């Protein structure tokens with residue numbers, strides 16, 4: 228079974244946790260693209276979606292799913308999104324597709340975060356995947372120096388501008404043993420919009436696709 232088939236299994240398994248007659252929060256990425264396909268199969272049973280990226284919005288709309296303004300909603304039940312890495316505490320690294328800030332915003336409004344991954348995303352310690360940090364462009368050199376002081380090796384992601392008009396710095400060589408603390412420390416650097424550690428708001432449930440089926444971790 229390919230990695231993409233494992234992603235697809237996890238994504239379709241998420242459908243059973245989507246309450247009907249409500250708005251659904253939708254993340255971004257190749258795993259979520261499978262979830263959007265799955266969501267289209269029940270589009271007449273939901274009230275629409277709130278989206279975390281232009282990419283997901285376009286796919287949702289192309290499949291006939293209404294995309295609602297997050298500011299028009301007080302809360303909704305379930306946010307479904309992938310991850311680049313996830314540990315046993317359901318802390319994640321996200322942002323490989325540069326969508327981390329809007330993802331963190333939509334996740335914050337959701338009552339429950341369901342993370343869909345293939346088994347290759349499970350790690351003991353976060354940080355082998357370079358940590359994405361979204362940065363206001365004029366602050367990129369300053370922020371890079373501060374990230375170096377925290378022990379990382381910052382690399383500006385070439386040719387990428389986020390949906391919010393900012394740049395991404397990928398931080399290599401971090402062994403993230405205290406994700407809750409490091410997420411806050413990086414947020415405190417002036418010029419940082421958001422970082423890809425999702426630990427202060429971890430996932431509530433993880434669906435892990437593998438060749439043996441989909442494992443549910445609650």
Ligand SMILES: O=C[C@H](O)[C@H](O)[C@H](O)COP(=O)(O)O
Pocket residue numbers: 254255256257258259308309310311320321322323324325326327330
């Ligand atoms: O910015 C992108 C998101 O955080 C994605 O959820 C993450 O990169 C995982 O993507 P994929 O499902 O393509 O592996």
